[in-house]
Amino acid sequence: MTKPLTAEEFPQYWANLINEGRLEDVIALYHENVVLMPTFSPNTIRDEAGVRNYFVQLAARKGLNVKLHKNTVNSVAMGHDKYAVNGIYSFEFELEGTMLSFPARFTFVIDLLDDHPIAHHHSSQIPRTLS
Numbered sequence: 001m002t003k004p005l006t007a008e009e010f011p012q013y014w015a016n017l018i019n020e021g022r023l024e025d026v027i028a029l030y031h032e033n034v035v036l037m038p039t040f041s042p043n044t045i046r047d048e049a050g051v052r053n054y055f056v057q058l059a060a061r062k063g064l065n066v067k068l069h070k071n072t073v074n075s076v077a078m079g080h081d082k083y084a085v086n087g088i089y090s091f092e093f094e095l096e097g098t099m100l101s102f103p104a105r106f107t108f109v110i111d112l113l114d115d116h117p118i119a120h121h122h123s124s125q126i127p128r129t130l131s
Helices: 008-021 023-028 048-059
Strands: 030-037 067-079 082-093 098-111 116-124
Touching: 008 023, 008 082, 008 098, 008 116, 023 048, 030 048
Parallel strands: 030 116
Antiparallel strands: 067 082, 082 098, 098 116
């Protein structure tokens, strides 16, 4: 798979790696000093071991798939090849024999020139009901 050329392409690249089961390639995207606020954990992750543990557990979900809502992707330039990219994606996987979908908001802070471009990744489920 070819690396993304633009910040707006990055979330689809990340999702494709997840969907292809390329766990090591996903983990390699995260900078050694990353801040990861994951979708399915209440804990902030700040090191490679934590990133690895989180994605190993996520990848173990039967039928795991990430669908990007492409029309929601926006980016803001933060300097030469550094961007904040946000949007919505949905995680799908089987839980107790039923395929479920978990829509989530995301923000990546990336440096497209870095071999480990993700410095920050925040992902949170979209509330099913609003007050």
